Amino acid sequence: MVDASKVNSTSAVLYEGDAYRHLAPRYDPLSGEGARIHGGRFNPPESFPTLYLCSSRECAVAELRRLGQRQVFGIQGLMPRRLFRYELRLQRVLDLCDAGVLERLGIAGQELVGEDRSLTRALGEAAYAASFQAVRSPSATGVGQILAVFPELLGAGELEAQLVGEWADVRDVG
Numbered sequence: 001m002v003d004a005s006k007v008n009s010t011s012a013v014l015y016e017g018d019a020y021r022h023l024a025p026r027y028d029p030l031s032g033e034g035a036r037i038h039g040g041r042f043n044p045p046e047s048f049p050t051l052y053l054c055s056s057r058e059c060a061v062a063e064l065r066r067l068g069q070r071q072v073f074g075i076q077g078l079m080p081r082r083l084f085r086y087e088l089r090l091q092r093v094l095d096l097c098d099a100g101v102l103e104r105l106g107i108a109g110q111e112l113v114g115e116d117r118s119l120t121r122a123l124g125e126a127a128y129a130a131s132f133q134a135v136r137s138p139s140a141t142g143v144g145q146i147l148a149v150f151p152e153l154l155g156a157g158e159l160e161a162q163l164v165g166e167w168a169d170v171r172d173v174g
Contacts, residue, residue, distance in 0.1 A: 001119060006105050007126035012092035015136065019053035019086045019147055020060040022167070029084045029161040032151050041117055042124030042135050042148035050124070051149040051159075053086055059144030061173055066141050076170050083165035088147070089158040094127045096137040097145055113140040124148060133157050 027034055032049030039045035040052055054060040060083060068075025095101055096112055111119050120137075127135050127150075134149040149159065167173050 002122040004126040008130040015090040053147045055144040062141035062143035081167045
């Protein structure tokens, strides 16, 4: 499925800029523990902490709406939420938005955004094992890109979070 040696030999890229994330008020914006426990697109349940960040506020809103659509109680049942802006400086990012990287790994872009998470979780595990600090991928919403950041592997990388908004109701999201 995923050739870990190909992931390991893939050139890392730099990522410097802002990213966004929404989360419930009870969660620490820097821990990634929720994803460690429950899993996410690039990490299986009971694995390693992962912060799922978006390339823009619009991407974070689209991800929230998608999450709400997948819940019985809808987006309103997810409220309240907090919006954080992250400042990032990462030296070792696996960039799955690069067509050349996908070709070397033998992966079609559509496989990254589908409902089956077996491939993406295997990619995340291989990236984590190869000491990448994050995986960059298209958002499954079709709006922007996401970064799956591995806080335990930041090393000299920088990650700072700042609260930039609070959404008490769906009307606040925009």
